[in-house]
Amino acid sequence: MESYSLGIEKLDENINGIRTGSNIMIIGPPMSGKETIVNNIVYNGLNEGEAAVIVTTREPGESVVDWFSYNNLEIPIEHLGIVDCVTKTLGVPTSDTATIRRASSPVDLTGIGVKISQFLEDFWMKQNIQKTRLCINSLSTILMYSNIQTVFRFLHVFTGRVKASGALGIYVVEDGMHDEQAIATLKQLFDGVIEIRQESDIHYIRTTGMSQKPSDWYEYTIEGAKIVLKG
Amino acid sequence: MAQTGIPKLDEYLNGGIPKGKSLIYFNHPGVEGDVFGMQTLHHNLAKGVTCVYVTSSSNPETMKDQFSEFGWDIHQFDDKLIIIDAYSPLIGDLSNENYVVSDPESIDSMTEMMNRAMKEVPKGSIIMVGSLSTIMDLCGEENTLNAVKMWNKMALVRDHAIIYNFTAWPYEENTLNSMKDNIFNCVISVGGIAERVIFGQYFGVLKADWSEIEARSMLFRVLRPGGIKIYIPKILVTGPFNAGKSSLIHSLSTRAVSVDRLGTTIALDHGHIDHQGFSADIFGTPGQERFDPIIKMISGEAMGIFLVVDSTLPKDFVRAKQMLDITKGYGLPYIIVANKQDLPGALSVDEIRRHFNIPEDVPIIPTIATSKEGIFEAFEVLVEKITGGN
Ligand SMILES: Nc1nc2c(ncn2[C@@H]2O[C@H](COP(=O)(O)OP(=O)(O)O)[C@@H](O)[C@H]2O)c(=O)[nH]1
Ligand SMILES: [Mg+2]
Numbered sequence: 001m002e003s004y005s006l007g008i009e010k011l012d013e014n015i016n017g018i019r020t021g022s023n024i025m026i027i028g029p030p031m032s033g034k035e036t037i038v039n040n041i042v043y044n045g046l047n048e049g050e051a052a053v054i055v056t057t058r059e060p061g062e063s064v065v066d067w068f069s070y071n072n073l074e075i076p077i078e079h080l081g082i083v084d085c086v087t088k089t090l091g092v093p094t095s096d097t098a099t100i101r102r103a104s105s106p107v108d109l110t111g112i113g114v115k116i117s118q119f120l121e122d123f124w125m126k127q128n129i130q131k132t133r134l135c136i137n138s139l140s141t142i143l144m145y146s147n148i149q150t151v152f153r154f155l156h157v158f159t160g161r162v163k164a165s166g167a168l169g170i171y172v173v174e175d176g177m178h179d180e181q182a183i184a185t186l187k188q189l190f191d192g193v194i195e196i197r198q199e200s201d202i203h204y205i206r207t208t209g210m211s212q213k214p215s216d217w218y219e220y221t222i223e224g225a226k227i228v229l230k231g
Numbered sequence: 232m233a234q235t236g237i238p239k240l241d242e243y244l245n246g247g248i249p250k251g252k253s254l255i256y257f258n259h260p261g262v263e264g265d266v267f268g269m270q271t272l273h274h275n276l277a278k279g280v281t282c283v284y285v286t287s288s289s290n291p292e293t294m295k296d297q298f299s300e301f302g303w304d305i306h307q308f309d310d311k312l313i314i315i316d317a318y319s320p321l322i323g324d325l326s327n328e329n330y331v332v333s334d335p336e337s338i339d340s341m342t343e344m345m346n347r348a349m350k351e352v353p354k355g356s357i358i359m360v361g362s363l364s365t366i367m368d369l370c371g372e373e374n375t376l377n378a379v380k381m382w383n384k385m386a387l388v389r390d391h392a393i394i395y396n397f398t399a400w401p402y403e404e405n406t407l408n409s410m411k412d413n414i415f416n417c418v419i420s421v422g423g424i425a426e427r428v429i430f431g432q433y434f435g436v437l438k439a440d441w442s443e444i445e446a447r448s449m450l451f452r453v454l455r456p457g458g459i460k461i462y463i464p465k466i467l468v469t470g471p472f473n474a475g476k477s478s479l480i481h482s483l484s485t486r487a488v489s490v491d492r493l494g495t496t497i498a499l500d501h502g503h504i505d506h507q508g509f510s511a512d513i514f515g516t517p518g519q520e521r522f523d524p525i526i527k528m529i530s531g532e533a534m535g536i537f538l539v540v541d542s543t544l545p546k547d548f549v550r551a552k553q554m555l556d557i558t559k560g561y562g563l564p565y566i567i568v569a570n571k572q573d574l575p576g577a578l579s580v581d582e583i584r585r586h587f588n589i590p591e592d593v594p595i596i597p598t599i600a601t602s603k604e605g606i607f608e609a610f611e612v613l614v615e616k617i618t619g620g621n
Contacts, residue, residue, distance in 0.1 A: 088293045089322075095300065104289030104297065107321065110258070110265055110362060110398040111288070117261030117429050124428040145322065150368035153400040157260045165427040 004131070004168040007044025008037075010229045011194075011207050014215040020131070023159040023169035023189060024210070025139075028196025032203050033222040034172050037194070038135050039067055040227055041170060046075045050131040051123035053116055055083040057141035060090075061100035071225035079129065081119030083112055085141075107145045109154045116158065120165060134162055138172035139186070148182045152189070159189045205229070233357055233392040236274025237267060238461050238508025239618055243436050243446035244417065248394070250355055251387040252441065254417040255363070255395040255410065262432050263453045264421035265362075268396040269298055270458045272359055276308040281356040283348050283391075285315040287335065287365035291328060294361065302456025313352060315344050317366070338370040338378045345382050354390040358382075363397040372406045379414060416440045431462075447619050452510050463511035463534050463617060468500070469526065469554045470539035471547040472518030475570040476500065478600035479539055480515050483610060499529070506607060509614050516558070520550075523557055530558040535617040536565035537609065542577040542597070548586050564616035567595040568609050573602070 003017030018024070028034050042052045056064050061084035068075050077099055084102045087094050096102055101118065103111035116134065123129045136142075143151055155171070162169035173186070175196070187193070192209035203221070208214040218229040234247040235254075241247045248254050258264025276282055286294045291314045298305045305312060317335040319326035330348050334340040349358060360366070360382075367375040379395075386393035395415070399407060411418055418437040423429035435448035452462040468476045477500050484502030500515030514533075516526040536558055540551050555565065569583050578586070580595045594612045598605035 088289065088296075091290075091292065093296065104293045105318075105322070107318070107365065108288040108362075109368075109400075110260070110364065110396075113260045113398070114263055114265070117423070120428045121430055125430050130427075146368055150400075153402065154260075156401050161261070161428075164425070 002131070002166070004050075004133070005044065005048075006041050006194075007047075008040065008205075008227060008229065010218055010231075011205070011215055015207060015210045018168060018210055019191070020166035020168070021163040022191040022210075023162055023171070024192045024194060025171050025173055025186065025190045026194040026196070027173040027175050027183070028203075028205075029175045029198050032196045032198055033220075033227065034196065035137065036222050036225065037196075037205075037227055038137050038170060038172060039064075039225070042080075042133060042135060043068065043073055043075065045131070045133045045168070046079055048131075049129070050133060051079040051081070051119075051127065051129045052133045052135065053081045053083065053119045053123075055085065055112060055116065055134075055136040057085045057106050057136075057138055060084055060087045061097075061102070065099060067225075073225060079123070079127070081122070083115040083119070085112060105145070106142050109142075109146065109150070113154065113157065117161070120161065120167070124165065130166065132165070132167045133170060134158070134167055135170040136172065138174060140172070140174040140177050143178060143182070148178075148185055152185055155186070155189050233280065234274060234278075235267075235271045237270055237434075237459055239449055240419065240434070240436075243442065243444050244439050245442035245444055248392040248417065249441055250390040250392060252416040253383045253386060253393045253395070253414075254419065255397055255415045256419050256421055257411065257437070258396065258398050258421045259423055260398055260400060261429055262421055262423040264398065265396050266301070266453050266459055267419065267421060267434070268359055268361065268394060269301065269303070271394060272357070273298060273301075273303040273305055273458075275357050276305055276311055279311065281311050281313065281352050282308075283313045283315060283352055283356060283358045285317055285345070285358075285360045285366075287317045287321075287360075287362045287369075290318055290324065291316055291326075300455050301453075301458045303458070313348060315348055317341060317344075321369075335366075336369045338366075338374040341366060341370065342378050342381060345378075346385055349382075349385050349389050349391060352391075356389075356391050358386055358391045358393040360393070360395045363395040364400060367402065367406075372402055376406065376409065376414060383415070411437060449618060454505065454510065457505070460505060460508055460510040461614075461618060463509065463614065465533045466511050466513045466535050466537065466613065466617075467516060467530050467533040467558055468513060468537045468539060469516045469530075469558050470518060470537075470568075471541070471544075471550045471554070474518065474539040474541045474544075474547070474551075475568075475598075475600040476515045476518065476539050479537065479568060479570070479598070479606060480513050482600050482603045482606050483513060504610065506610060509610075511610075511614070516554070518554075526554065526557050533558065533563060535613050536563055537568050537613060538565055539568040539570050539600075540583070541571050542569045542583065543571055543574050545578060545583075545586050548583075552587065564613065565593065566609060566613045566616065567593065568600075568606075569595050569597045570600050572597045572605070573599045
């Protein structure tokens with residue numbers, strides 16, 4: 001059966017394949033390397049011949065692309081699509097590129113949605129790639145500008161699209177920024193969670209909902225572009 | 232009467248949007264519905280109409296810049312374009328606009344600016360709400376609908392046409408239904424044909440209380456530059472050998488290729504045309520009888536047919552009719568292209584009609600494919616048959 005892997009060995013062993021059409025939340029405290037984890041998940045997919053769409057709300061599209069080249073990670077750029085929600089809010093005149101399409105702001109959910117759909121269509125119809133990873137980094141920024149019901153409706157539509165197209169959805173959430181209620185509301189939309197916690201400067205990661213039982217907590221460090229699990 | 236500037240839509244609306252009426256572009260998420268509003272705004276600014284634009288999800292300058300990807304420069308209309316800024320205060324920015332919604336999360340604050348602007352601009356202006364869904368997200372569904380009813384009344388009093396862009400996120404069933412049924416004079420639905428992904432987009436008139444015209448749903452594409460064009464995925468060009476099919480396709484097309492798919496024996500022609508708000512892909516069939524099975528194969532899902540004949544060769548007309556049958560042409564809209572009108576002995580349109588013994592309403596268009604004479608007229612006539620109206 002077709003499935004996805006994260007590219008993080010110990011976690012993948014426990015999951016044994018993520019079902020196509022799954023939607024997964026990554027939640028963790030600030031500065032815990034969530035970005036690196038997301039980029040690794042994207043890189044792993046691109047390496048396996050899949051496509052990826054990254055919605056970036058915190059840094060311009062160009063920085064996302066640069067991360068891969070800066071870390072000497074070669075990617076098939078024509079399989080990567082970036083929805084940039086940042087650049088246009090900075091007031092610098094820019095235009096779209098083949099890789100980067102820009103929404104007018106993180107409030108502009110309509111525009112973000114259109115651009116995600118366009119990339120999904122391009123990959124499926126024009127490039128004939130049937131597996132795509134959609135990463136929204138991060139939901140927390142979107143939640144700064146729109147209320148929880150609004151974001152829920154938006155996600156309701158796009159988790160549905162992920163399901164219908166057999167893609168893999170990854171949604172980043174900052175721990176500690178939102179109330180319990182909001183997190184619980186969002187969780188209804190997800191099939192699994194990658195949880196990150198921090199205890200006195202040490203970070204731990206585990207997955208829940210993606211296999212029979214939650215995985216163990218693994219201590220990890222970020223080394224360059226790599227995430228290294230111990231134990 | 233204000234026009235929408237969307238090809239075909241103004242025809243369906245019996246000319247456009249009458250003064251005082253409201254129209255909503257009711258867009259499914261992920262579909263490029265916001266371009267409809269932009270095209271309407273640009274179209275009217277270019278005609279010198281004063282337009283008020285409510286921006287809720289981007290700052291005014293970014294909003295204006297967005298038009299440029301379609302080849303529309305709206306900065307030149309700054310004196311006719313009045314902005315109500317409902318975005319800057321939301322993100323804590325200062326605004327340079329005269330109309331600023333002090334609290335975009337308060338519907339009263341929205342209404343205050345709407346009323347002021349609608350009073351102060353000349354009667355008969357266009358009022359465009361850039362994102363009604365964003366307002367609804369910020370102010371709540373019921374509050375927003377109640378306010379919209381007031382705005383529509385205010386527009387009516389001041390003879391403005393009021394136009395909304397709306398993304399139909401999964402709001403309350405009641406909210407969506409009342410929006411489709413009874414809040415607006417006109418509802419244009421913009422949707423996607425989705426299977427695993429959205430791979431086609433269409434629009435249709437759900438309601439227009441001033442127009443009796445029966446509208447069909449139209450596929451569209453968004454060209455950059457160019458904006459919204461009606462899209463016809465497949466027009467077939469058929470007819471006997473040597474009638475001028477390849478010449479027609481090449482003369483019509485902005486880009487055309489002859490593909491030798493089956494060795495050197497036949498070449499399948501394929502062209503693409505963008506003309507007067509329409510975008511179409513055109514496919515040629517071979518003419519010789521031995522290829523009839525192939526014609527069947529490539530005629531699936533065609534939306535219309537050009538039957539090309541050499542006007543000097545009535546002996547080929549029987550074959551032409553036979554080809555029309557093969558392409559199931561009698562069910563589809565088709566026209567006859569009476570080609571090679573420049574040659575001596577070319578029959579007139581009336582003579583050809585007699586030979587063919589076809590109904591009066593099947594158009595026959597005289598052409599000279601090699602010099603492009605009559606061919607765009609032929610295209611327009613066929614497109615009119617495909618896109619109908621009544
Ligand atoms: N005089 C004249 N010649 C034409 C016209 N249209 C096509 N031809 C010529 O007729 C021949 C056959 O045309 P072609 O397009 O290849 O026909 P097809 O077999 O139907 O594809 C070519 O030599 C063309 O140059 C026309 O309107 N007038
Ligand atoms: Mg030919």
